[in-house]
Amino acid sequence: MRERHLVKDLAEMQDGPVVLGGWVEKLRDQKRIQFIILRDETGDVQVTYPRPQDEDKLADSVSTLTNGSFVWIKGRLVHDERVKLGGLEIQLDDLEIVTLADPETPIADDTSIDKRLDWRFLDMRRPEMNLVFKVQTTIEAAWRKFWLENGFTEIHSPKLMASASESNAELFKLEYFETVAYLAQSPQFYKQMAMMAGLGRIFEIGPVFRADPSFTSRHATEFTSVDMEISWIDSHEDVMNFQEQLMVAAIQAVKDNHGEEIKRLFEVDVVVPTRPFPRIPLAEAVDIVKARGHEVVRGGDMDPEGERQIAAHVAETFNHEFVFLTDYPSTVRPFYHMRHEGNPELTKSYDLIWRGTEITTGAQREHRIDILIEQAKQKGLDPEGLKTYIDFFRYGAPTHGGFGMGLLRVIMLMLHQPSIREVGFLFRGPNRLEP
RNA sequence: GGCCCUGUAGCGCAGUUGGUUAGCGCGUCGCCCUGUCACGGCGAAGGUCGCCGGUUCAAGUCCGGUCAGGGUCGCCA
Structure with a gap:
């Protein structure tokens, strides 16, 4: 060479x-x-x-x-x-x-994102885009370093599945020889399987697929999910504690390696958050948001405006960009989230909000098979259809929990970009399969 | 999928009350230019006004439909 x-x-x-x-x-x-x-x-x-x-x-x-x-x-x-x-x-x-290149290019620096996506390879010649992918590499390297130093094992779960991992909605269905298969919308069941396999602590960074016709700046039909699962936890607090450390490690690494360049090209100061991140139980957050003039209408859950409001509250009160919203009602959480002892209305779960955008859902999982089956039934799910998953719990299960995080959302927020489309290599949405 | 907004030259946009040959900036091309650096000067090319239909003497402009894109909500990561 x-x-x-x-x-x-x-x-x-x-x-x-x-x-x-x-x-x-x-x-x-x-x-x-x-x-x-x-x-x-x-x-x-x-x-x-x-x-x-x-x-x-x-x-x-x-x-x-x-x-x-x-x-x-x-x-x-x-x-x-x-x-x-x-x-x-x-x-x-x-x-x-x-x-030699054709003299006239189909895009310019001020071209809208959709046309720039058509010509992404030209768009990525911009120094800003080059930096985006360097930042992404640094973030993932920082996470891997943290995981390896803390005894984690990396897994690669399959993306072709026989049935839904959580619900039947949002599933891509495809021909699979004489039958059909579905594209994984989450590694959820497999990372839990790893706990029952005795791996203790695992992580996976991989693609997931959602057949969700969603048109927002933060959704895609295929995206990279960052997942972690750990055994022997006492509650979701242990999961949050790990995630805090991961976020600090990543942001510190980005600041150290690219802080000046990010300042120059994006006019953004990378702020390393302090620990612990603020934690607010969801019910309390709903009240805070209401006192600020925004009524959350959907039952017990937070809506995007509510997330922006609670982020503003946290910024004013704690001078912090992150907030954990904890203890979501069981009505808005999946059946495998563990519920509080003595209060089955609430789950041992959380969302992590960064500057008003949700980047993570995490929880302690229900590891007791009889309770798990009961909770599935309450959600209207047929335990027979979940047999493969439920069998994981039949031969001994440790307490465990974990989270899933959207990689592009993290990078978008890190660089204060208006859309995940700006920071992904190539975007996949309801109207985009090319290039 | 609901609501709102936008489709005019390669890119970004303007286009009045419906009225002659649809403009501007950037880019591209040609000529000129000894240190430019957002180079500069002169000139030129480049358009089925997203598409289909309707109203009208006349439609980029008004109406209906359709397609594409953006924002937002629902939903989520």
């Missing part, structure tokens, strides 16, 4: 010969001097070529360049205060055109 220098390293290098590979961001083609703004995945640099005489092949070659063309540049690095772009430039010695 041909060695090349990266633009981001040039500032620290001494003047001398360099080789760069990248694409033409802008060509300023004057009669006597030519400037190429060259970009690679790490930054922009000016390449300069003063035409030595009227007839010059290299200058003619530069003139053929179009924006977006991929090229090799051979030249000499020169630090020069005149150059506003980083105080340095490359004096061009040789140009190799790898591929």
Whole structure:
């Protein structure tokens, strides 16, 4: 493989010969001097070529360049205060055109997100987009580091299933030889299975699918779910405690590695949250929101405006961007959430809200098979249809709990972006299967 | 799926009460330009006004339908 220098390293290098590979961001083609703004995945640099005489092949070659063309540049690095772009430039010695680009691009920086998604590979040449995926990589690495240091095992659960993992709604159905299969909408049952398998602590980062015709800035039909499950917990408080540490680890890592660049490109200050995060029982949160003038109409659950209101309350009262809403009513939670001892109306569950957007649902799970079956029946589910799942609990089960978190929502909120579409590699929604 | 909004050049937009040849900025192309850096100057190309139908002497403009997109709600992560 041909060695090349990266633009981001040039500032620290001494003047001398360099080789760069990248694409033409802008060509300023004057009669006597030519400037190429060259970009690679790490930054922009000016390449300069003063035409030595009227007839010059290299200058003619530069003139053929179009924006977006991929090229090799051979030249000499020169630090020069005149150059506003980083105080340095490359004096061009040789140009190799790898591929010329069509001169007119179908999108520009101010193009709406939907058209930019059509041409995502062009959109992602923007430094902001490059940074988004570096941030994502840093977040996942921080989580993995935390998990590995705390004795977790990684699992990869199947995404093809014979039946629904939770409800029959929102399921994608597909042909499967002589029968049908469904795409997993959650690894929920499998990560619980791992507890009964004695794995103790597990995590999974993987795709999930929801056939939900939802048109909002924070929903997709396929997205990456971050899941964790742990045994031997006393309550959902133990799960929240782990999640806090994960969020702090990720945000600290992003701040350390990309804080300045995020400030420069997104004008966002990355704020590492303090622990513990505020915790508010849901019933109390509903009252707080009501006192602020927003009546939550749906029975005992929080609506999006309520989540924004409670986030505003928490920001004012605790100066905190996160809040755990805890102890949701059993009416709005799935059958496998454990209920409070002595109060079956409430579950040992929580949602994590970050700046007004829900990013996580977590809970202690019901591990006692007879109670689990009873709760399924109360939800109108047929235990026969859940046989594979319920059998997990038949041969001994530890107490356990966990959570699922939307990766794109975390990144969207981290970078203060208006939509998960801005921060995903490619978006999948009810109206989008391409590219 | 409900409600609201938007579809006009490659991109972002303007278009008056329905009235001649549909404009502006960016981009693209051509010529000029010795250090530009949002380079600059001069010029040019580029349009089935989302689509179908209706009203009218006349529709980008009004009406109906339809398609696409956005926001929001429901639902969730």
